[in-house]
Amino acid sequence: MQIDKDLVAASATPLVLAILDDGESYGYAILKRVRELSDGELEWTDGMLYPLLHRLHRLGYVTTEWRTPPQGRRRKYYAITRDGQTALAEHQRQWVTVARALGDVWGRSDLLPFALGRA
């Protein structure tokens, strides 16, 4: 199944914020987590993640820090801020509303766990 491009774009911000809400992370790990969560169905062009992360940083939703692990290369870590958590909550409300509306109109129950579980 190929997920529509607009849908991928719309879900990118809440996904990244939600992943960072579980703990700080870096670009490649975030992307791997997205693949895991969607069983590989959400296909991103890897590079596009970075402009998105930079936008979240500019908006003050995440903080960044360059760190060098004992053996290894310098790496840029991202952590969510309180503003970011507020934005994430807002995203969640919107998605739940959308999912509930779709679930109602299709009369199907398999969307509901998503809608109710996160509400």
Place this chain on the structure above:
Amino acid sequence: MLEEMESEIAEWRSFVEQDPAVDHRDVEELEDHLRAQIADLTSSGLAPDEAFIVAVRRIGKLDELSREFAHEHGGRLWRQLVASPDGEQRESASRWVETFVFAFAAAISVQIARLVAGLPGQESLWLLRNAGLLVLPFLAGYFLRRRGLSSRQVLLTAIPFVVSAVVINLYPFGEGAATELLVAAHLPVALWFVVAYPYMGGVVRSHERRMDFVRFTGEWFIYYVLIALGGGVLMALTVLILEPTGASVDRIAEWVLPSGAAGAVVVAAWLVEAKQRVVENMAPVLTMLFTPLFAVMLAAAAVVYILTGLGAAFDRELLGIFDALLVVVLGLVLYGISARDPSTRAGWADRIQLVAVVGALVLDVLVLGAMVTRIGDLGFTPNRTAALGLNVLLLGSLAGTAWLSTQFITGRGSFHRLERWQTGYLPVFAVWAAAVVIILPPLFAFT
């Protein structure tokens, strides 16, 4: 094998580095990603060279990536907003002619106005009062054409010009009226904000476009000063060479100088639009250079004026000087903020800027105190009202900047808020300048 991989990564890296929208830290981040991906792929059994190809492909096509980066980091290449390079070249020739036409029109309009002003029965300040109206419509026209705005938007741009032209020429200013001088000083500022509308392509609400306009204003100023310096040297040499021939040097200066000054307004704008690369590195450097110097000067002045109690004794002349100083500082801070890369964390430059802002804030409070006393003693005059309004606006802007800048430096707020504050405050200045032009003269009965 490993060496081969390293050289391939290095090659990829240097290729990505050429992109002006992607800076070196982004490249480092992308490289880290590439390496992590390659490591994962090889550990799942792919040969290193295959892993490299897959990893590079997954990162994405560079031109698409570049567009995304350019979109997010508009400040890095606000000049071209990723126009395709071959299209740019074809255009540049016609742009030259276009610029020349508008610059020439501005120069001619000044000369016509000069002839009209020379007619008997014209008041002496007529030319000065209308100066902005003689030049800035051509700059607005230049941007209307460049941005390809609709006829409705052209009309919207024209309205403020027409209204202000009618208003300031119908107002019956008294002989030597202070309000007339205030109009002459504030009209160009108000009209500059009108030019912002076509410059921003009609999208006035966009925070990013407003920041672009701030950058444009800063760069334009630098270019204008450069052109003025060059023009000054040319004029001086011309005078020296022509003097022995007995030619009427004054007449030449009288004709060339106003036209040159008017035409340069459009030419400077064209240079900013077309040739930013050259100066791009210069304007932020100049800001970096002068912000610390101004910070020292302002801090010292604030301390001295408080300690000596000189603040209460501000006289009229000193007040004017301080107002000019505060405006310059605000411009410097605003430009510094627009030129800063918002993705970097707070550094020493931000702290120095905060010192400058706080120093200016203290001085502004002193100036305001002196002004309120004067007004209490002597009552409102047009000049005092205009100065009071300007100082109150400056106080608001500086206080907000100081607060948000402190928040940012202490890590409790984002730089984005500081930027938003600046761009959000811009219309306040525009409205004030317009109010001084339109409301103040009738309020003081054109005295």
